[in-house]
Amino acid sequence: MKNMSDGMQAVAGNSLRRLIGAVTNNRFLASIVGVIVTCIVQSSSITTVMVVGFVNSGVMGLAQGIGVIMGANIGTTITGWILVLKVGKYGLPILGFSAFAYLFSKGDRWRYWAMFLMGIGMVFFGLELMKEACSAIKDVPDFEAWFAKFNADSYVGVLKCAAVGCILTTLVQSSSATLGITISLATQGVISYPTAAALVLGENIGTTITAFLASLGTTTHARRAAYFHVIFNLFGVFWITLIFQWYIRLIQSIVGVDVGQSVMVDGSATYPNVVAAIAATHSVFNVANTLLFLPFLQPMVRFLEWAVPARAYKEKPRLTDLDVLILETPLLAIEQSRKEILKMGDGCLKMMDWLLELMNADEPDKVLADRLKQRERVLDTVQDEVAEFITGLLSSGNVSHATAEEARRQLRLADEYESISDYIANLDKFDRKLRRDGFRFSESQRADLAQLNRHITEYVAAVHEGLANGNRNIAAATGPAVTRIRSEIKSLRRKHLEELSTGPMAPVISVAFLAALNAYNRVRDHSRNIAETISQDK
Structure with a gap:
């Protein structure tokens, strides 16, 4: 994930600068910028930390930052759709050829394109390794019994699965990485689609820890931006869990695939259709949550100003806007x-x-x-x-x-x-x-x-x-x-x-x-x- 992110940042550097400069007080435009930037850097955490930095240094206003953060949550779902592409078996060849290009290319631009492709190859090859490892879990009774405790067949079960997803993402500090793990478990039949969907919802909360940690010791505005990220995802997961069973049925009807359909690979059953359903679960949730919050952006800013009051003393000891x-x-x-x-x-x-x-x-x-x-x-x-x-x-x-x-x-x-x-x-x-x-x-x-x-x-x-x-x-x-x-x-x-x-x-x-x-x-x-x-x- 880091190689993909670093490679794309280097290749799209000038575009990134222009995109950040294009952020205005228009909430829709700010959200679109958040989506595009996150698709480029392949990490909502990086985008959100950047926003906290910009708000902290005064380059970006709180309302602008909130708009970009909402867009970043949509942009991060691109990873799930990349994983829908059934190219896992090509992961190692992609990794090999791009590593060769990275080592021997003379131009910077080609090297960074190679780094990006190398990251993609690593992700797909890593997923193949995880799938093989996960297939073995089904043959271990103790593991299967432990996973059976986390089943999203009731409201309490959904909350437990969401909590596991949140904790796992907090430890890994990347919702994209935990999404890959979740997809590996689901495709091997270790966990059901509803359980995977609940884990994905929890991963949205876990990814907020990065920006929250980045906001420690920053200005009031920066802390408000980080706290909004937490509130946005907590509230979103809260309302979606209330209608969870209806929501996963809606996703299955949108995707139009049977998540329970199995395919035999090397003598064991796999569930390839579940990947698209998990990706759609992630995307639809973030799009719906953003549409829900957009009309209330200004009231949200006022609430954050009330909840996180400004300090009585001058907050910015430095003379520059550098952060x-x-x-x-x-x-x-x-x-x-x-x-x-x-x-x-x-x-x-x-x-x-x-x-x-x-x-x-x-x-x-x-x-x-x-x-x-x-x-x-x-x-x-x-x-x-x-x-x-x-x-x-x-x-x-x-x-x-x-x-x-x-x-x-x-x-x-x-x-x-x-x-x-x-x-x-x-x-x-x-x-x-x-x-x-x-x-x-x-x-x-x-x-x-x-x-x-x-x-x-x-x-x-x-x-x-x-x-x-x-x-x-x-x-x-x-x-x-x-x-x-x-x-x-x-x-x-x-x-x-x-x-x-x-x-x-x-x-x-x-x-x-x-x-x-x-x-x-x-x-x-x-x-x-x-x-x-x-x-x-x-």
Whole structure:
């Protein structure tokens, strides 16, 4: 299951990003996104943990998250329908050929398609092994007597079977895996179809444990999303068990097969028709439950806000929206860290504007100066958080080469933006120190520095826009601007040295002006490094 999931996530990475970005407050659209994403990642647990992470980081609202979670419950039923395909005997050949392709393919995309197929081969081969093992159970009286205790022929029996399914899924942490076990037991006649159907219902409750555990220690909104997942499945199983006998008769009429029809394989009776009935039991239950909850989405949000009240203190100690829960899906995680780096660039551009305003002010503006200093400290912390997040991503072990390369580029970009913010803060320090000592740059120097500031701001903005748009030609496109700024700085340095030889100038002003030119040059250098990183020149 993990190989299938990792392979599909890598292959469908860009589609996954677009799908998550498409989630709006439209409850139907959010549910459809949940269905599609879960079909891609092959796990409702991964989708739900992702949603808890997104809600925790503020990327997704609670109502949006609830919609996606409901869709995820429908999407996870795709596994049952995959198992309906009678290709179990082909499991080992699929596994063998795809493993060969995985080991010897040069391209990442082919390797991840091979990983996905390898996962499918493992699942089918594993099911064949389980079926053989389960057939032996029928010949052991003690086992048969134990399974006879769990029979869904009464309401109490249905609840007992559901409890077993819940506990088994809680231990395995995958409803898809326990569904495979249930199908193996049912096809070998170890358990009846009604018992298998009750086990499947319990598995829906057991799968909620993953998101519940992921929500521990998160924000109130994230806990509300995880609690909704539990409520959604508990309530669904509660109402379906009340009409259980009618429900399984309905499923058999929908599927149109006789679940009791046996086929002799190697001298023992098997029940192949039960697979489609179990898959339909799982799908119809989740679709019906979602349709039941959809009209009450807003009241449900209000109930969760009442049941899980917000804490009195500030819940988010971190400055970024990064969340370790999103590391489960590397492609979405790398997109999230990219957004944080874009925010760093926006912060640097704001600092450049504030710096120009501070230098041109007749009187020191303490409020604006403090804001600039605070922004520089914030960017320091953001860089630390981004570096910690990306390091965690690289060490997670299931990252494609392309994602790992992007992660390393992002580490460099975060460092470059943080360095730019340091030099901008230094430029303000030079001006404040002069004012404190009773000096100021001359009117001519202020005009020259203001013009240089504008030119460099335009250059930084162009590079930042290149990053936002993924423009691989940004280094070449902004090359002339780099040359012009270098020439401008050299020209200003020459002009300053000529002024020193023609008239008196306080040494502190001379030192501060040359230091300012050097700082602006370093801002340009770090911006050029960003352009080269985007263009992948170095």
